[in-house]
Amino acid sequence: MNLNEAIEKLQTLCRAGDARVVFQEMFAEDAAVSGEGAPGITSGSALLPILTEMLKTTPMLSIRAVSTTELGDGAAATWLEWTSPRADQPEETIAFRSLTAWRKRGAAWVIAADMYGLGTFEAA
Template sequence: MASAALKSALRERLDVLQALWMRRDAKGIVDALYTQTTEIAGPGNEPLVQGPEELAGLVRALVDGSRGAAIRLDRIHALGGAAAYTWVTWSVLPLDGEAFSMKSLFVWVLTDSGWRIAADMYAEGEIPA
């Protein structure tokens, strides 16, 4: 289980991610949310995407392919005092067409700069409530 403080801290981070996405600020997302060693995997990404430049390129492509996105925090689990994971569901508004859902598993680590995503696995669909 996660404490109220952890839930609040990670919700705040997701709010930052959502706000930066709405501003189409891919570099800001990488700088504010990821570590220097974050790895991301998702449809069409073989092998893992890692490193600030590669992450920025992937995030730029995702941001540029949408009009916006909203993130729902579905589940959170603490992994000790300095790590946690969350399941989230994204509601993505593509440039054309109707909104669709994506799901992500974020692995979080507590750094000197606060909570950051160490790993991200995303796929189509949503996490059931």
């Protein structure tokens, strides 16, 4: 699986709404996530409640790779843009961006770390 396929799989799994499946298939066991408004760094299975809430709030999540950098054998980083209509207010859109670190687990890419902020990338 290449990295673009992994991002498509992440989007598909997120839209299916099962946080446990997203975590098991798309995150390294020791993955760490933090970002704007977060109280600190969350890692491992402690990510499940955060993923659960995110998937409830963003049921039609779209994920777009803005850029990808290969970091070496089995490692890469992507700038991702995430958007979705709000579940409770579909006329409003939630948008955030992230720097996502990936690593290979067998033939698949999994998220090793994700740092996010609100908003989208502005065109250069």
